[in-house]
Amino acid sequence: MFVKKVVPSFVKNSRREKSIQIEFFTYEGRFKVSAPSGKSKGKTEVVSYNSNGIAGSMRMLKSFCPTLKHKNFIVKKIDDLKQITDLMRKFETKKNKFGGNVNYAMEGAFLKAAAADNGKELWEFINDDVNGGAKPKMPMPVGNCIGGGLHSKTINGKKPDFQEFLLIPREKTFSRAVTLNLRAYRLAKRLLGARKTNDENSWMTDKSNEEVLGILKSVAKKYKLRIGIDLAASTFYKNGYYNYKNKNLIRDRVDQADYVEKLTKKFDIFYLEDGMDEGDFSGFKQILDGIEKVKKSKTLIIGDDLTTTNLKLVRRAVNSKSINALIVKPNQIGSILEVKQVVEFCKKKNIIMIFSHRSGETMDDTLADYCVGFGGQFIKAGIFGRERLIKLKRVMDIEKRLK
Ligand code: PGA
Ligand code: ZN
Numbered sequence: 472m473f474v475k476k477v478v479p480s481f482v483k484n485s486r487r488e489k490s491i492q493i494e495f496f497t498y499e500g501r502f503k504v505s506a507p508s509g510k511s512k513g514k515t516e517v518v519s520y521n522s523n524g525i526a527g528s529m530r531m532l533k534s535f536c537p538t539l540k541h542k543n544f545i546v547k548k549i550d551d552l553k554q555i556t557d558l559m560r561k562f563e564t565k566k567n568k569f570g571g572n573v574n575y576a577m578e579g580a581f582l583k584a585a586a587a588d589n590g591k592e593l594w595e596f597i598n599d600d601v602n603g604g605a606k607p608k609m610p611m612p613v614g615n616c617i618g619g620g621l622h623s624k625t626i627n628g629k630k631p632d633f634q635e636f637l638l639i640p641r642e643k644t645f646s647r648a649v650t651l652n653l654r655a656y657r658l659a660k661r662l663l664g665a666r667k668t669n670d671e672n673s674w675m676t677d678k679s680n681e682e683v684l685g686i687l688k689s690v691a692k693k694y695k696l697r698i699g700i701d702l703a704a705s706t707f708y709k710n711g712y713y714n715y716k717n718k719n720l721i722r723d724r725v726d727q728a729d730y731v732e733k734l735t736k737k738f739d740i741f742y743l744e745d746g747m748d749e750g751d752f753s754g755f756k757q758i759l760d761g762i763e764k765v766k767k768s769k770t771l772i773i774g775d776d777l778t779t780t781n782l783k784l785v786r787r788a789v790n791s792k793s794i795n796a797l798i799v800k801p802n803q804i805g806s807i808l809e810v811k812q813v814v815e816f817c818k819k820k821n822i823i824m825i826f827s828h829r830s831g832e833t834m835d836d837t838l839a840d841y842c843v844g845f846g847g848q849f850i851k852a853g854i855f856g857r858e859r860l861i862k863l864k865r866v867m868d869i870e871k872r873l874k
Contacts, residue, residue, distance in 0.1 A: 472497055472543065472545070472585050472588040473498060473543050474495060474496070474542050474584075475497060475498070476537075476540050477493065477539045477540070478493075478494045478536065479491060479493055479494075479529060479532035479533065480492050481525075481529070482505045483833075484507065484832055485671075485831055485832045486508075490505050490506050490507070490572065490831070491506055491520075491525065491532070491572055491576050492506075492833070492835075493505075493536075493576040493577050495580045495581060497587070499584065499587035499588055502584040502587065503835075504575070504576045505833040505834070505835045506572035506575045506576045506802055506833070506835075507802060507828060507829035507831055507832045508572065508802075508830075508831035509800070509803075509829040509830060509831065510670065510830045510831065511634060511703045511705075511706050513705070513749055513775065513803065514705075514750075514776070515779045515781060515784060516571070516779045516804075517570070517804060518571060519571050519572040520570035521567060521568060521569065521573075522567070528569055528570050528572075531563075531569055531573075535558075535562050535569075546582075547589065548600045549582070549596075549808070550808065550811075551585070552581065552582065552808055556578065559577065571802050571803070572802055573805075574802075574805035574806060575801055575805055579801075582596065583837070593840035593841075594839070594843040596844070597841070597845055598843070601815070601844070602846055606873060607843050607846060607869075608846070608848075609645045609869075609870050609873075610843065610850045610866065611639060611648055611850075612640065612645065612649055612652055612851075612866075613637050613699060613742065613825060613850065613851040614638045614639070614851075615635045615637055615671045615701075615851070615853050616652075616674065616687065616690070616854060617631070617636040617659060617665075617674045617676060617686070617687060618635055618668075618670075618671060619633050619634055619635075619636075619676075619680070619717075620634030620635075621634060622634055623669040623670075623673075623675045626667070626675055629679075629716070630675065630676070630716075631676065631678065631680045632702075632715050632716055632717055633680050633701070633702045633703070634702065634703035634706065635671070635701035635703070636673070636687045637698065637701065637742060638655050638656075638697075638698060638854070639696060639697040639698070639741060639849070640694070640695075640697075641696075641697060645870045646867045646871075651694045651695075651696060652854045653854060653855065654694060655690045655693070655694045658690050658693060659687065660674055663678065668856075670830040671828075671832075671859070672854065672859060673853070677717075678717075679718055680715075680717065681734070684738045684740075688739075697741035698738065698739075698741060698742070699740060699744070700734075700744065701744035701775065702731070702743075702746050703776065704727070704745050704747050704748055704749075711723060711724065713726075713727045713748075724754050727746075728746075728747065728754050728757045728761070731743065731747070732761040732762055735758075735762055736766060741770055741771065742770070742771050742773065743758070743762075743770055744775050745773070745774070745776050745777060749776035749777050751777075753791075755777060755793035755794055756791055758772055759793060760792075771795060771823055773794060773798055773825065774788050774793070774794040775800070775827070778794070778798070779803040779804065780798070780800055780803040780804040780810060780813055781804055785797060785813050785816060786816065789816070795822060796822060796823035796825060797813070797817055797822050798825050799813065800828075801841060807841075810845070811845070818846070824846070825847060825850070826841055826842035826847040826850050826851070827850075827851040828858075828859065828862065832858035832862075833858060834857065834861055836861045838850065839862045839863075839869065840865070843869050850863075850866060
């Protein structure tokens with residue numbers, strides 16, 4: 472792969488914040504990837520940018536990218552990424568790092584260019600490497616329908632404490648699943664009487680967690696969907712207590728685990744993300760144990776802030792039986808090589824993988840290629856809004872190609 476040039480630039484994300492885009496120019500074309508940004512981030516995520524912020528990362532890129540000009544890389548598999556990551560690590564100093572979001576954009580653009588050099592699309596290049604080219608199974612979408620927590624503003628001074636109320640179809644095709652989520656999303660608007668959407672284009676409301684779950688349940692029933700929640704529990708946890716505002720009360724960790732179990736049973740929740748604080752592996756385990764005992768159908772007990780796509784934490788969570796499913800957000804760890812190791816580990820241990828967007832998203836659809844290529848069972852990329860739909864559409868395009 473002969474690199475003509477590599478160009479860094481700023482792009483705006485869905486929150487109108489600046490993000491980094493990297494563009495590779497080769498004889499096969501132009502290949503660009505931009506990075507998303509989280510708001511309810513896990514404590515153990517890598518730092519997104521240089522210690523001088525995004526401007527510091529850009530200054531580094533302005534001197535690093537020209538050094539890639541006219542370089543020739545031989546890239547046949549994902550592990551060959553090392554050629555670019557080694558150069559990046561060598562360029563960094565102890566104090567001056569690119570940051571996880573820059574790594575994400577650089578590695579993605581490099582991989583897309585490399586895939587094209589091999590006559591493949593990115594998902595294909597990855598799938599050939601990690602799944603030996605077997606025909607991939609399409610993921611199902613996990614769609615954020617109603618929002619609360621850090622991603623939402625209050626309505627009449629209130630909002631749900633839980634961050635995301637999700638819809639999860641079970642359909643033969645991805646495109647049908649996306650259509651159903653969109654219909655359900657419109658019905659939810661009506662039932663809630665909602666008018667405004669939040670960071671991820673889910674509906675904002677003044678209703679309580681349980682009122683919202685009731686509405687979500689009836690929407691799901693109409694379209695035969697499953698439901699889920701991302702509590703993002705760390706965002707309302709402080710000094711040993713979960714501080715609920717809507718309705719106003721405090722739960723300690725034992726109460727919290729009991730409450731989450733009770734909700735899961737009552738509303739037949741299929742998908743449960745970050746039900747406990749991000750450091751509380753044994754709390755997650757208590758929920759998983761408890762739910763397995765009382766509920767016949769499977770519930771996914773999912774780590775996001777708990778595990779931050781970090782192999783060490785994923786191992787700890789899986790080996791201690793704290794989770795049976797995992798959020799994969801490549802920019803949490805800022806290394807596709809580590810994502811690959813996480814994926815291999817999850818496959819070995821039968822852990823369900825949900826490839827996920829961030830609340831601040833760009834017009835980039837690389838997440839879809841990662842999900843299909845690595846073999847994620849679910850893709851969490853919202854329901855509506857251009858930054859969300861572009862990813863869903865990319866999965867639909869791949870699905871069409873595979874028919
Ligand atoms: P974030 O949240 O992208 O704002 O970190 C998303 C999530 O918690 O799943
Ligand atoms: Zn989450």
